[in-house]
Amino acid sequence: MNYKKTPRRGPATDNVAKLTIQQDSTLLAAAAALLPDHKPTKLKSMLRHNQLAIDGVPTTQFDHPVSAGQQLWVNFDRSFQVFSHPRVKLVYEDNDIIVIDKGYGVLSTAAGKPSDDTVYNIVKKYARRFSNKAAVYVVHRLDRDTSGLMLLTRTKQARDKLISNWNNMVIDRKYVAIVEGKVEQNEGTVKSFLAENPDTYEMYSTTDKKLGRLAVTRYRVVKQGSRFAMVELEIKTGRKNQIRVHMHDLGNPVSGDRKYGGHPSPINRIALHATTLTIVHPTTGKAVTFTSPAPENFNSML
DSSP, rough: OOOOOOOSSSSSEEEEEEOOOEEEEEHHHHHHHHHHHHHHHHHHHHHTTTTTEEETEEOOOTTTTEETEEEEEEEEEEEEEEOOOOEEEEEEOOOOOOEEEEOOBBBBBSSSSOOOSBBHHHHHHTTSSOOOOOOEEESSSOOOTTTTEEESSSSHHHHHHHTHHHHHHEEEEEEEEESSSSOOEEEEEEEEEEOOOOOOEEEESSSSSTTTTEEEEEEEEEEEESSSSEEEEEEESOOOHHHHHHHHHHTTTTTOOOTTTTTTTTSSSSOOEEEEEEEEEEETTTTTEEOOOOOOOHHHHH
């Protein structure tokens, strides 16, 4: 059988065939149908070595579901490049969205002078493994000192759709924080208008809606320790430093957050992590949920 092989951009040219899947199936079954001259042992070997990809996304999961119309990419020469970075973990990707797990201390985008060590640049470099024209777009940002889930898109259309209909398409965003002291109520809601001090660039709460933008944070105590408490937080608005300011307002600043009233943390970081992200997929219209467990050292503080 003859395959149309597409040269891959990069320092080396690979023989890559792009084959259209004819019916809903699983990855291995689709590969067997499209590559009839390859024995099952050969296909399993290619799968194991990341030589098979769905719409450019390599996977080693033999029963990965595939749909008619998707493309099976076959690299006959070597493995497809797999995302790898010490501070950023790839959680999910498809033709429209990319979800990553950001490490503590990594900027979402460049602040001031350009930097290669930002989520945006790290993911863009990965996205351009097949084409120098590939783009990525940041949908929302996390503070440098906050770790966890962050959403990007591959197309401007997907980004604009999410941003323009944010309240309906972003269903759930949850965080876990270690806060100082005893939280008086086991659950509650903090609501204020957040404004920024132009001199210090710090955010603060105000009751004057003309000065700030509405911010709503719901919280629930997961575990109360002698010095700290683990709190789950759900935000309905994504304002700058929202959780950090609201925990300060509550009298329980996030551990390590010296900017907003906290003391130095035993784990040498701000103890705030984005754990859950549920969105309406901009193309399929289906709700999808991504999770990331809180860092293990959060529990050590309790």
